[in-house]
Amino acid sequence: MNRRGVLRGALGGAALLACRPIVPATVPAHRQVHRQGATSSVQFQGLIGFCDGVPPIGADEHATRRDRARAQLRAYGMDALIVEAGESLVYFTGVRWGRSERPLLWVLPAEGVPTFIGPSFEESTLRELIGGAALRMWHEHERAYALVGAVLAEAKLGKPRLAVEPWTRMFVLEGLRRDIPTATVVDGGAVVRNCRMGKSPAELAILRRANEATKAALRAAADHTRDGMLEAEMAGLVRAALATAGLVDPWALVLFGTNAAFPHGTRGALTLADGDLVLADVGASLHGYRSDITRTWPFGQVTDLAKQVFDAVVQAQTAGLAEIRPGQPCGAADAAARAAIARAGFGPDDKYFTHRLGHGIGLEVHEDPYLVRDNPLILTEGMTMSNEPGVYIPGKLGVRVEDIVAVTRDGAEVFGPRALSLELPFGA
Numbered sequence: 001m002n003r004r005g006v007l008r009g010a011l012g013g014a015a016l017l018a019c020r021p022i023v024p025a026t027v028p029a030h031r032q033v034h035r036q037g038a039t040s041s042v043q044f045q046g047l048i049g050f051c052d053g054v055p056p057i058g059a060d061e062h063a064t065r066r067d068r069a070r071a072q073l074r075a076y077g078m079d080a081l082i083v084e085a086g087e088s089l090v091y092f093t094g095v096r097w098g099r100s101e102r103p104l105l106w107v108l109p110a111e112g113v114p115t116f117i118g119p120s121f122e123e124s125t126l127r128e129l130i131g132g133a134a135l136r137m138w139h140e141h142e143r144a145y146a147l148v149g150a151v152l153a154e155a156k157l158g159k160p161r162l163a164v165e166p167w168t169r170m171f172v173l174e175g176l177r178r179d180i181p182t183a184t185v186v187d188g189g190a191v192v193r194n195c196r197m198g199k200s201p202a203e204l205a206i207l208r209r210a211n212e213a214t215k216a217a218l219r220a221a222a223d224h225t226r227d228g229m230l231e232a233e234m235a236g237l238v239r240a241a242l243a244t245a246g247l248v249d250p251w252a253l254v255l256f257g258t259n260a261a262f263p264h265g266t267r268g269a270l271t272l273a274d275g276d277l278v279l280a281d282v283g284a285s286l287h288g289y290r291s292d293i294t295r296t297w298p299f300g301q302v303t304d305l306a307k308q309v310f311d312a313v314v315q316a317q318t319a320g321l322a323e324i325r326p327g328q329p330c331g332a333a334d335a336a337a338r339a340a341i342a343r344a345g346f347g348p349d350d351k352y353f354t355h356r357l358g359h360g361i362g363l364e365v366h367e368d369p370y371l372v373r374d375n376p377l378i379l380t381e382g383m384t385m386s387n388e389p390g391v392y393i394p395g396k397l398g399v400r401v402e403d404i405v406a407v408t409r410d411g412a413e414v415f416g417p418r419a420l421s422l423e424l425p426f427g428a
Contacts, residue, residue, distance in 0.1 A: 043237075044220050044244040050213045051246030054205055056287040061202055062094050065195060066108060072191040073110040079160035080152060081108040081188055084172055087363040088165050088192050090288060095129050103144050103172050112155040117147045145172075145179035152180070163188025193368045197360065198382035203289065204406055207362070207384055210247060210286035211404045211415035214293045217241035218282055219426040225299055229272050231256055238282050247284030247291070255279045260296070260398030263355060263390060274300035277310075277397055283365060290365045292386055293416075294402035297425040309391045309399045310422045312344030316389035317401055317418075320357050320371070324387065324405055324412040330375035333357055337389045338373075346391050358386040361404055383407045387414075401425075 069081055069092060083089050083106045085097040095116075097104045104126075105117040113134050118126050120137035127135070136151065138144045152160050159182045164173060166189040177185055199207065221237040235252040242250035255262065256270045260279035272278070281294040296310065320337035334357040341353045358371035361384050369377050371385055388402030406413045417427025 043224065044217070044241045047213070047217055047220060047241060047245040049246065050216060051209055051286055054209045054286065055202070056206070057094065057202055059094070061200060062092065064200075065092050066114060068195050069108055069191060070110050072194050073108075073163060076163070076191060077161065078163040078186065078188070078191065079110055079157045080155070081163045081165065081191055082106070082148065082168070082176065083108070083165045083192075084168050086165075086167055087367075088167065088196070091196055091363055093130070093133070096288075097129070099169070103169075103175075105144055105148060105172070107148055107151050109152070109155045109157065115151050117144050117151070119144075143175060143179055145175040148176060149180040149183070152183070158182060160184070161186055163191050165189075165192050196362060197368050198380060199362060199384050199406070200382070203362065204382070204384070206287050206289040207291075207404065207406070208413075208415045210284065210289055210291040211293060213245040213247055213286070214242060214283060214291040215295075215416040215426070217245045217247070218280060218293060218295055222278070222280075222295070222297060222426070225272065225278060225297075227272060227274065227299075231259070231269050231272075234272075234278070234280065238280060242282065242284040247286055250282070250284040252280060252282040255398065256299075258395055258397065260400075261392045261394045261396065263392055263398065263400065272299055275302055276300070277302060277306055277399065279398055279400060281400065281402065288363055290361055290363070292361055292365050292402065292404060294388055294390075294400045295419060295425055296399045296401060298422055302422070303397075305393075306397055306399070307422055308344070309346065309393070309397060310401075310425075312341055312346055313389050313391055313399045313401050314419060314421065315344060316340040316353070317387055317403070320387050320389060321405065321412055321414070324371075324379060324385070324407060325410065326379055326381050326407060328379050330369050330371050330377045330379060331373055333371045333387070334373050334375070337387075341389065341391060352391045352393055353389060354392060355390065358388055358405075360385045379407050381407050381409055 085099050085104045089106055090096050102119045108114045115134040115136055116130055117136045120139050123137055136147045138147050161184045164185055221241040224237050231254045234254040238252040239250040253265055256272050257276040259266055259270050276299045277296055278299055279296045283292040316337040319340040320333040323333040323336045337357045346352045356372035360367040360369045369383055384406045386402050387405050390400035392398040401419045404415045419425045
């Protein structure tokens, strides 16, 4: 479950909200379903076609990724990579398959033919997805892992070192160890991360458009902010705008006023009132690649404190951005942003800036690399990540500004316009 799965979780907000009308808690953002209607399309018709012209990842690129994984296996002295259904399987093969107690596995030998291993009663469906790729089937009374051993034996790997993708479930790991006793099962995280962290030009194009579209959709939805509206209403408008722009699986976390001091939400839901800040953390998907954008904007006349906090957060984002470049450790950007927050008077350290500066993004909203304190991982060209400082003052307000950034040859590219000030929260 990702971070959206805890929105409006078990945090108590009643004491903080006593002076404001409280409405029933809404369904968590990651479980909300938007049914786009005619009204939504009319409201956001300027967004139609925003994502046109950006192709999905093709078969040639998937083949290149497999070659890169083989090179990584050889570099680490490993004989094969074992991948379960999930985002890494999508990355290497383009095949999307749901996880269940019946595992679909993919075996990539460092030398040899990659092979899918799946439940026999799904053969027809699997064939539709994988085309002419090698496929071995196991019946309901059999175990999949013995077939993995057979594939490895055919590749003349008698005592293989098996790199297992780091998101593999425990029962799969235990099955591999039990049914292939000659194998040594090792963590394949380095193999997978070294492939997935650096984005290709095609991946960057998709991520760029997805995040540009998300910013345009959020800006369009913000034009419909009105007095007395529910947080859930605003979230619904955002999801409608995202869908109209051509994105899928839209989600939105919208928080008004004091609720924004809970970075990922609270049980208590507020109606919008003059003087509130609106914090909207939203995203969606284009060809499987994710967007993740946060904007904070004023409704009516806000306090001087709100202005000071907003300026501090923008300054922190700028300071972090200056450290996102090849050769820098991931922790440097976090440190720079945190120092800027403290200089603005909202320190020390993580008193009000309570989370890391950023997370990698690609096929998953959260993936490597992470811009977090003391992370020594060196940034390289093609990495993509969020830059999202925030200040959260319980009982008063919360401000977060989030952009997606790509590491370039000599610096960083921000996908879409940045927030410039409280008067220009969506850019010029």
